[in-house]
Amino acid sequence: MAKITNDFFDQVYQVVRLIPKGRVTSYGAIAVYLGAKSSSRVVGYAMNAAHTQKEYVPAHRVLNRNGQLTGKHHFETPFLMQELLEKEKIKVINDTVQNFDKYFWDPTEELKL
DNA sequence: GTAATGACCTTGG
């Protein structure tokens, strides 16, 4: 399936894999990094197809702008996402990451195109 | 080919 969007998806997956351990980011940040800030939804959609990729994608490190685990329900188990985040020493309360701004990992700042 | 949906974000009242 050589589609045009495949490239965009691949970019998203690459960025997500580049997220350091114990760090999180938002869909919008990735969208901005890819130059499609308006396509924040597409980033989330890419995550939806993330589990279809060969390589594992740490989608649990990708949250919305509010720091909420909106996509936890899309994981194999709703608890898996929070479990993984807690393993990264990240406190998750009520499906929300604490100190989100502190753990926030901005690709545009770190990768600095 | 058209219509509806979605792991979102921004702006208006």
Add this chain to the structure above:
DNA sequence: ACCAAGGCCATTA
């Protein structure tokens, strides 16, 4: 300050 609606882009039915 809080609540509601629209917009953007790609995928699926």
